[in-house]
Amino acid sequence: MDSDNFLNGFGFIERGEDPNKVFVMYQCRGDSYGSKCQSCISAAVSGLRRRCPRNKGAVIWYDQCLFEISTINSFNKIDYENDFYLSNPKNVNDKELFNKETSALLVELTNKATDKNNMVGNQFVLYAAGEKRIGTKNVYAMVQCTKDLVTTTCAACFEWIFKMFSKCCDGKRGGRVLGTSCNFRYELYPFLRN
Template sequence: MMHFSHKPMFLIFLCIWGAKAADPLGKFCNRNTNISSGGKLSANIDKLLEELALKTPSTGFVATTYGKDQDKVYALAQCRGDVSTEDCSTCIQDATKQIRQRCPNQADARIWYDYCFLRFNNKSFFGEVDTSFGIFYFNVENVTDPEAFNEELGALMNRIRAQAVVPKEEGLGKGKSVLSPFVTLYALVQCTRDLSELFCAQCLAVAVNNFPKFCSNRKGCRVLYSSCYVRYELYPFFFPLDSNKTGTSNAVKVSVYT
């Protein structure tokens, strides 16, 4: 279990579910990696982003490099494994535009959306677990029977985490658990595809271990790291959707540096 009592936190109260498609869930701009806007490194970042926008939708994942020596850039883009090619394309297009607008002078930047994630760096990060910066969203409402709910949530998370590390699943695990005739629990986890099975399992374990700290007894929660993503809700949010069930939620956002 990770402890964050000595870490800086930033709380933002907002309703995220009605946000426009171009609004990210969060971003990270490493202020210690400032670069010249007209330099070779910056130009290489733009070249890479063009490549990611073009190539990512066909497979849902790209990890690539551009340039050489001190101007070499590493980049990764991944869409959520359940979304369509069209939704993936739209999300990546937004991400490649917004990450440069929001982090215009950084060599290390990341941006999270509901349907995709994108990052670049002038240092290699491929295959490494990165939980140094986390974004947490949790529902402001509590469940009515915490003990029973947490038992079902734990079982569901264990099941889909085991699914995610199976090679053919490409880091994705999703499922649901019927809690009552009127209530169903939905959950999804995903690792970036550059991670090994072991590192994927490690990242998901760190993410889920944050539930007691930030999401205890909450009706919904998201944990977003640079290497993995975890979410559960009491309404359908992954595809294919349960057409007869809908839901919305007000949420609190917490960003944490470790």
């Protein structure tokens, strides 16, 4: 893989000829570029080799990155099938207020991530992070789309995964939905690297 891609945290590679063509995509979290990205992708490749040695397709998520290998070209398309969610087993005290304010923070971050003026060079950032005070707690959150998407497709992906908020995160102290096209996470502690 080209080490320059680790600087921007995204890579998409296609290898082989039909019917044996393979597509590889990786995306690092918005705070994990350069050597942090490279080490996460190395761990992901090793993890897939160990867990899925003969599979034609697989996806692996780590806190800092995702890595996917597939026989299906998903470039610039939303993957509605490969996702999952995790949440903290502990609940907050005021679920209704917390859900409302956390959802508002995620929407605010989505607007920032999909802002057509939010570019580095000629590429959309499609990532945003922030925090918000809710009652006596600070909530830290981030949203991110893979860099093959455009802002409108990214916004549609966020709209789709936010529908899982009530399933995954209803009143939970932390939660995330991980998809191969977009993801979000929030916690009551800072989880991003500076």
